Amino acid sequence: xxxxxxxxxxxxxxxxxxxxxxxxxxxxxxxxxxxxxxxxxxxxxxxxxxxxxxxxxxxxxxxxxxxxxxxxxxxxxxxxxxxxxxxxxxxxxxxxxxxxxxxxxxxxxxxxxxxxxxxxxxxxxxxxxxxxxxxxxxxxxxxxxxxxxxxxxxxxxxxxxxxxxxxxxxxxxxxxxxxxxxxxxxxxxxxxxxxxxxxxxxxxxxxxxxxxxxxxxxxxxxxxxxxxxxxxxxxxxxxxxxxxxxxxxxxxxxxxxxxxxxxxxxxxxxxxxxxxxxxxxxxxxxxxxxxxxxxxxxxxxxxxxxxxxxxxxxxxxxxxxxxxxxxxxxxxxxxxxxxxxxxxxxxxxxxxxxxxxxxxxxxxxxxxxxxxxxxxxxxxxxxxxxxxxxxxxxxxxxxxxxxxxxxxxxxxxxxxxxxxxxxxxxxxxxxxxxxxxxxxxxxxxxxxxxxxxxxxxxxxxxxxxxxxxxxxxxxxxxxxxxxxxxxxxxxxxxxxxxxxxxxxxxxxxxxxxxxxxxxxxxxxxxxxxxxxxxxxxxxxxxxxxxxxxxxxxxxxxxxxxxxxxxxxxxxxxxxxxxxxxxxxxxxxxxxxxxxxxxxxxxxxxxxxxxxxxxxxxxxxxxxxxxxxxxxxxxxxxxxxxxxxxxxxxxxxxxxxxxxxxxxxxxxxxxxxxxxxxxxxxxxxxxxxxxxxxxxxxxxxxxxxxxxxxxxxxxxxxxxxxxxxxxxxxxxxxxxxxxxxxxxxxxxxxxxxxxxxxxxxxxxxxxxxxxxxxxxxxxxxxxxxxxxxxxxxxxxxxxxxxxxxxxxxxxxxxxxxxxxxxxxxxxxxxxxxxxxxxxxxxxxxxxxxxxxxxxxx
Numbered sequence: 001x002x003x004x005x006x007x008x009x010x011x012x013x014x015x016x017x018x019x020x021x022x023x024x025x026x027x028x029x030x031x032x033x034x035x036x037x038x039x040x041x042x043x044x045x046x047x048x049x050x051x052x053x054x055x056x057x058x059x060x061x062x063x064x065x066x067x068x069x070x071x072x073x074x075x076x077x078x079x080x081x082x083x084x085x086x087x088x089x090x091x092x093x094x095x096x097x098x099x100x101x102x103x104x105x106x107x108x109x110x111x112x113x114x115x116x117x118x119x120x121x122x123x124x125x126x127x128x129x130x131x132x133x134x135x136x137x138x139x140x141x142x143x144x145x146x147x148x149x150x151x152x153x154x155x156x157x158x159x160x161x162x163x164x165x166x167x168x169x170x171x172x173x174x175x176x177x178x179x180x181x182x183x184x185x186x187x188x189x190x191x192x193x194x195x196x197x198x199x200x201x202x203x204x205x206x207x208x209x210x211x212x213x214x215x216x217x218x219x220x221x222x223x224x225x226x227x228x229x230x231x232x233x234x235x236x237x238x239x240x241x242x243x244x245x246x247x248x249x250x251x252x253x254x255x256x257x258x259x260x261x262x263x264x265x266x267x268x269x270x271x272x273x274x275x276x277x278x279x280x281x282x283x284x285x286x287x288x289x290x291x292x293x294x295x296x297x298x299x300x301x302x303x304x305x306x307x308x309x310x311x312x313x314x315x316x317x318x319x320x321x322x323x324x325x326x327x328x329x330x331x332x333x334x335x336x337x338x339x340x341x342x343x344x345x346x347x348x349x350x351x352x353x354x355x356x357x358x359x360x361x362x363x364x365x366x367x368x369x370x371x372x373x374x375x376x377x378x379x380x381x382x383x384x385x386x387x388x389x390x391x392x393x394x395x396x397x398x399x400x401x402x403x404x405x406x407x408x409x410x411x412x413x414x415x416x417x418x419x420x421x422x423x424x425x426x427x428x429x430x431x432x433x434x435x436x437x438x439x440x441x442x443x444x445x446x447x448x449x450x451x452x453x454x455x456x457x458x459x460x461x462x463x464x465x466x467x468x469x470x471x472x473x474x475x476x477x478x479x480x481x482x483x484x485x486x487x488x489x490x491x492x493x494x495x496x497x498x499x500x501x502x503x504x505x506x507x508x509x510x511x512x513x514x515x516x517x518x519x520x521x522x523x524x525x526x527x528x529x530x531x532x533x534x535x536x537x538x539x540x541x542x543x544x545x546x547x548x549x550x551x552x553x554x555x556x557x558x559x560x561x562x563x564x565x566x567x568x569x570x571x572x573x574x575x576x577x578x579x580x581x582x583x584x585x586x587x588x589x590x591x592x593x594x595x596x597x598x599x600x601x602x603x604x605x606x607x608x609x610x611x612x613x614x615x616x617x618x619x620x621x622x623x624x625x626x627x628x629x630x631x632x633x634x635x636x637x638x639x640x641x642x643x644x645x646x647x648x649x650x651x652x653x654x655x656x657x658x659x660x661x662x663x664x665x666x667x668x669x670x671x672x673x674x675x676x677x678x679x680x681x682x683x684x685x686x687x688x689x690x691x692x693x694x695x696x697x698x699x700x701x702x703x704x705x706x707x708x709x710x711x712x713x714x715x716x717x718x719x720x721x722x723x724x725x726x727x728x729x730x731x732x733x734x735x736x737x738x739x740x741x742x743x744x745x746x747x748x749x750x751x752x753x754x755x756x757x758x759x760x761x762x763x764x765x766x767x768x769x770x771x772x773x774x775x776x777x778x779x780x781x782x783x784x785x786x787x788x789x790x791x792x793x794x795x796x797x798x799x800x801x802x803x804x805x806x807x808x809x810x811x812x813x814x815x816x817x818x819x820x821x822x823x824x825x826x827x828x829x830x831x832x833x834x835x836x837x838x839x840x841x842x843x844x845x846x847x848x849x850x851x852x853x854x855x856x
Contacts, residue, residue, distance in 0.1 A: 001027045001065045003118060008107050011522060012591045013550035014584055018086045018103040021073070021110040026097045031065035037125070044068065044124035048132055051075045065121065066098040072117035073102045073110075080139035082109060092574045099574065109143045149173060150338070151189050151439040154454030162458060164468045165554050167530070177461065178468020179553075180500065180534035184461045189409050190436040191461060198406030202435040203248040205280055208405060215404045217397055218429040220415075222282030228269040232262050234281040241284040243431075244268035246276035250434065252376030256347075258284050264354075271347065285415040285429050289375040290386070292398040292412040293442055293453060296460045299395035301442035301451040302387045302419065308342040308371040308380030312363025318352065319344065319359045322371065330444070331380075338444030342371055342380030383441035385448030386419060393422040401433050409457060411437025471536040471689050472529070472553055474588040477562030477607075478581075479734045480678045481520075481540045483713045484562055487666070487682040489538045490709065491699040495691060497535040500528030504542070504728075505711055505842065509534060516843075521545030525552035536689075543575065543584050551591060558688045559588040559614075560599040560681050564606045565733035582606040592616040597639075597688035599681055602629040619688060621680040623673070625649070639687070641680045646670060648680060650687055657693050659683070665704040671744045672714060674737035675705075712842035714741065717853045721831025723747065726839050726849055730757050732764060735771040738836060743775065747834030751778040753825045754838045755818065756799055758790035765795060766802035773806025776836070778828075781814045782821030784840060819848050826852055 005024040013020065034040050034054075045051060052071050054063045067089050074087040086103040104110025116135045123130035148156060152173040159166050159177050166177050173188040185192040190199070201207055209219045221238050224247060225231040235242040244265060245255040254275035256268035265281075272279045293301040310321035322344050325331070331339040342348070344359070348371040352358060355369060363369050375381040394414070402410035416428025423429065442451045462468055471492075475485045482503040489501040489508070498510040502524040507515035509531050515524065520542035528537050529552060541551070564582045575581050589598045589610045596616035601607040603622045608629050611618045620633050625642035634640050639652040647658040661670035664679055679700065686696050703709050705716050712728035723745065729738050742750065752772050756765040772779060781799050783792070796814055803809055815821035818840055825835050826849075839845035 001025060001031055001069065001118070001121065003114070006111065006114065007548060008104075008110070009101070009550040010107070011550035011552055012554065012587060013546060014587060015088055015101045016086050016103070017554075017591070018084075019105070019107070019110075019550075020086070020101045020103045021107075021114055023100045023102075023114065024092075024097065025066045025069065025100050026094075027065045029096065032096065033062035034065060034068060035062060039127075040124055043127055044072075044121070047124060047130040048072065048075065048120055050079055064098075066100055069114075069117050069121055070100050070102060072120050073100075073113045076116055076120070076135060076139060077102075077104065077109060077113045080109070080113075080136050080143060082106070082113075082139070082143060084110075093576055106143055106146045108146050109139055112139060112142055144332075146171070148175070149188070150443055151437075152186070154439060154443050155186060155189070155457050156454075158452070158454035158458040159468075161455075162462065162467060164458065164462060167526075176530065177458075178470075179472070179529045180470040180537065181498070181532060182466070182468045182470050183530070183532065184468065186457075186461075188436045189439055189457065191408050191457070194408045194435065195406055199435045201405050202407060202410075202433050203250075205245070205247050205249075205432060208433050211404050212401055212430055212433070215400055217401050217404070218423050220283040220285050220429050220431055222280055225269075225279050225281050228266045231269045231279065231281050232265055235259070235265055238281065238283045243282045243284050244272050245280055245282070246272050247278035247280050249275055252372075252374040252379050255374045257373040258286075267350070282431070285427075285431065287415045287417040287426070287428055290414040290416065290419055291383075291437070291441060292390070292395070292414055293437060293439070294399050294402040294407075294410045294412060295453070295456045296408060297399055297403075298456070299390060299398050300387075300456040301385070301453050302390045303383040303441040303445055303448075304386050305375035305377065305441065306382050306384070307373060307375045308348075308382070310342075310363070310369050310371070312365055312367040312369065314362065314365035317360050317362050318357060318369060321363075321369075330446075338440055339382065339446065340378055340380050344371070347372060377438065377441055382446035385442070385445040385451065387442075387451055390419050391421055394419050397423055397430070401430055405433050407433065407435055408460065409437065410434065470529075470534060471558075472556040473536075473538045473558040473560065473685055473689070474541045474551075474553075474556040475539065475560040475562070475681075475685075476541045476543070476585045476588055477560075477601075478565030478731060479729070479737060480562040480674060480681070481542075482728075483666075483675070483678045483710050484560060484681050484685075485538050485540045486710055486713075487678060487700075487703055488560075488685045490703050491682060491686045491691060491696055492536045492538065492689070494695045494699040494702075498533050500531055500534035500537045501539075502528055503540040518542075522549045522552035529553060541588055543581065546584060546587050547575075551587065553591075555591050555593045555596070556588060557593055557596045558599060558685045559592045559596070560685050561585060561589065561601060561607045561610060562677070562681055563601050563604045563733065565731055578606060582610070586610040586613055589614050597684075599684040599688065601677070601681070602627050602633070602640075619684040621677070621684050623676065623680075625651075639684070641684045641687075643670070643676060643680070648676075648683055650683060659697055659700060663697070664700045666700075666710065668705075672741045673744075674741060675714065711846060712839060714738075715846060717849055719826060719853050720829055720856070722829035722833040722835060724826065724829070724835050724837065724849065724853070726837045726846055728842055729838055730840075731760070732767040732771060735768050739771060739775040742834060742836055745834060746832075748832035749778075749830075750776045750834050750836070751780065751825055751828070752776040752836045752838065753780045753782065753821050754799065755782045755784060755821075755840055756795040757840075758795050762798055765798040769799045769802030770805070773803045773809040776809055778811040778813075778825075779803060779806075779809050780821050780825050781812065782818055783814075783816055784818045818845060822848060823852070 007022045009020045070087045070089045077084045082105045084103040088101050177184045212219050241258045241260045243257045254272040259265045289305045326341040331341045398412040411434035413432040416426045442453045485503045489499045492499045501508045502519045504518045507519045507524050520540040522545045525539045590613045594615045598614040598618045602620040619639040621641040623643045637653040641650050650657045667675045715726045717724040783796050
């Protein structure tokens with residue numbers, strides 16, 4: 001068995017809506033049926049007893065090794081605690097070669113699971129050891145390293161529940177919610193609206209205290225000190241006991257409380273100095289340690305934090321008791337679990353000494369022994385939810401503290417005997433205000449109920465039911481995609497929206513080019529969706545990107561499928577039939593929002609059949625309103641777009657709007673059939689997005705066949721009284737559409753300039769000139785530098801073969817170089833001629849033609 005290719009499908013894809021690892025796997029002939037490998041299944045199950053059954057109950061089919069690999073990769077992730085359930089294994093046209101797809105929740109974990117699954121299968125084949133425990137530990141450790149922590153994770157979970165899309169911006173905790181101009185960003189429990197100044201204030205504990213005191217919020221007395229001697233002077237001024245802590249620390253690092261002697265203070269100063277140079281000495285406030293979580297203008301959760309401790313049983317030493325407590329599965333070494341293991345370090349030993357204990361002491365049964373004086377969860381403390389106990393005035397003071405500092409999400413640390421009464425009544429005070437507070441204690445407290453703090457944060461980011469989404473239109477098909485994308489974008493721009501657009505020419509935002517080249521894949525789509533200026537996205541969605549990586553979005557508002565050609569890209573990446581191609585292209589239809597619309601070509605049976613896969617509604621388009629699918633859809637009161645009496649008609653039930661083809665320049669009054677189809681698809685998409693019809697009419701009237709609006713798509717030039725048309729058509733279906741269009745145009749003599757894309761099948765290259773040979777008097781074949789894997793002369797030879805039985809072509813020539821071929825054809829033109837130039841280097845070729853036309 002050999003894995004020859006591994007890809008990460010990071011969005012909805014050909015196989016599922018899940019993120020997944022997709023592999024090409026080949027197996028040896030003897031691995032087609034593992035039942036014929038003596039003892040293999042027994043050895044495999046001995047190594048991994050939890051692997052799923054190889055087939056449903058009651059079946060007795062032969063099982064190949066790739067299917068075993070599939071179940072192993074999925075099962076290892078599941079046993080490691082990853083929430084994965086989907087996998088599939090499908091044969092290809094190559095014997096003993098399969099496409100294997102296994103869901104992942106974290107990409108590095110999915111890749112590692114695939115490697116470990118191969119090792120597991122190989123060990124069962126070779127009867128060599130396989131350490132399952134170590135494999136699962138590797139997966140768990142990696143999963144903990146790469147997945148979001150509980151604070152960020154709960155916010156993401158709340159966003160997902162609201163239907164808000166998210167993406168990680170870094171390997172850490174910086175996350176983006178929403179698309180385009182509607183997006184928001186967080187880093188852990190800190191949001192993009194929080195200023196750097198507010199965060200800096202929160203880090204400066206001395207400044208924070210001054211601001212809070214100015215607002216009338218009770219705070220402990222204290223000041224910054226320069227050295228240990230100055231610290232003792234400050235302690236005497238304030239009055240013992242005191243607290244020593246770094247000026248801008250966090251998570252309780254370097255904090256020592258309840259200091260009563262100079263010796264203790266000197267040690268505390270040294271500990272604090274290990275973390276920061278600037279040290280504070282404050283009055284020690286006895287009482288309970290409370291964390292109050294403020295989001296916006298509300299207190300949303302509160303917890304009492306208790307220091308890490310053990311309770312004596314009269315039998316075990318303190319060391320042994322700590323070990324027992326740390327066995328609690330809720331305690332981990334980082335922040336991924338609800339509790340953290342108690343640290344038995346120098347600080348713990350010093351704390352024990354202050355209580356008269358050593359690590360080997362055996363406390364009496366029921367005796368509580370603290371391991372630290374501070375109650376931070378990150379050092380092993382525990383939390384009890386007290387949200388329902390907070391007095392309204394205490395809550396108001398916490399909100400005031402957060403607002404005084406300027407934090408949108410704030411952890412307020414309060415020390416008081418109780419929160420059932422106002423702070424002043426119980427002699428308490430706010431000792432710290434924290435930016436990006438940890439949320440673990442509120443999500444999964446040691447005691448009490450968890451609070452929906454993630455939901456509170458998301459509600460502060462997206463108010464009034466907002467979901468952070470912008471309109472997304474995905475367009476696919478064999479021909480017409482780019483023109484349709486450009487026209488829909490043009491219509492949306494008429495509404496005043498900043499439109500992000502991707503197509504085979506580039507990436508555009510607000511009409512400005514931000515990238516060039518073939519940008520019809522998911523990476524380009526993501527660059528549009530993540531651009532902060534984009535109000536709406538129109539994305540050409542090519543087959544290659546969907547195969548390589550899946551869609552860039554979780555769902556779209558409108559999916560447009562123009563057509564599915566019979567010979568474009570077949571034979572590549574195991575897409576060998578038109579039906580295979582249709583299944584791939586319908587991925588965008590399957591991922592239409594339930595409130596969205598699929599716009600489908602009713603005259604293309606493979607496209608029309610996609611309607612049954614759409615979760616939203618369907619708008620069909622076709623020139624003939626009496627086409628059976630159109631007639632049925634109309635009769636059911638559903639949306640259709642068609643042509644009648646020289647008008648584009650949009651109809652649904654009693655509703656109807658008409659636009660004269662004479663007012664749509666790109667169709668030349670309806671003379672160019674394929675442009676009429678592109679317009680119908682675009683009108684249907686704009687209608688689905690609720691654009692008003694005056695805007696649609698104005699947009700159509702302002703969109704013509706020039707190189708600005710539709711570069712490389714039936715661009716017209718006049719040269720010496722002849723008509724020159726440049727187009728990027730590059731498959732048999734495009735040739736048929738182009739021939740149909742030019743035949744409607746008068747011409748004394750017709751010529752065509754053509755090359756072929758080398759990554760198509762031989763028959764598809766030949767068929768292009770078979771079609772053109774019956775419609776043009778002269779065919780000029782050219783070959784340029786990029787042959788896409790073909791040898792020099794190979795494409796020309798195939799094109800020449802297609803002309804062997806041409807009914808009209810009487811003259812052919814073969815040219816090396818695209819621009820020379822263009823010059824050769826245009827130099828022959830006289831008034832009344834028509835020349836179709838099928839360009840390859842679109843932008844450069846159009847510029848060359850324009851320059852030649854300008855010279856005359």
